[in-house]
Amino acid sequence: MNKRSAVVLLVTAMALLSGCDPSAQDPNVTLSENQQDPIEALEVTSNVDRSEFSYKETFYVPIYSDIYTDKDNRKVLLAATLSVRNTTLEKSLYINKIDYYDTDGALVKSYIDKPIELPAMATLNYIVEKEENKGGAGANFIIEVEGADDTVKPVIEAVMIGNFSNKGFAFSTEGTPVIH
The missing domain is CATH 2.60.290.11 (TM1070-like)
Incomplete structure (x- = not known):
């Protein structure tokens, strides 16, 4: 695997994992002023x-x-x-x-x-x-x-x-x- 493919794979994995964060989907967090x-x-x-x-x-x-x-x-x-x-x-x-x-x-x-x-x-x-x-x-x-x-x-x-x-x-x- 070349360097470019590894970077693309890493960025994709990070994007997918951040979508699994429950607080990222919690309206109490997303609608608050400080995202908390x-x-x-x-x-x-x-x-x-x-x-x-x-x-x-x-x-x-x-x-x-x-x-x-x-x-x-x-x-x-x-x-x-x-x-x-x-x-x-x-x-x-x-x-x-x-x-x-x-x-x-x-x-x-x-x-x-x-x-x-x-x-x-x-x-x-x-x-x-x-x-x-x-x-x-x-x-x-x-x-x-x-x-x-x-x-x-x-x-x-x-x-x-x-x-x-x-x-x-x-x-x-x-x-x-x-x-x-």
């Missing part, structure tokens, strides 16, 4: 004394991975955007858990390994692609947040969107506090 996973970008890196925090709450957020349309087209897959918004002007909100469950209540995925910090007035949007159909019609997120005091209450919503033939679907749901 938004959750990883918010991971807590400094030491914050959270032992004094007086606000802690868990939210249930319904997500519809699919919906029934009619007897001929039983199921339409939907994309969902989870939105966690810090509504305070000066204080950070800390997110300790973002877990995704399916219709049967089985854990599909834990999105964070360590706490993330959402600065004042910031929003975390996270996309669940419509091709990710493990959740089903009764999918949901459990999100655990905490902050300095109860003025740091978030707004948590989900927006689902999808289409089939000439039908388009878009609707939203709100996070509900979980009663322990």
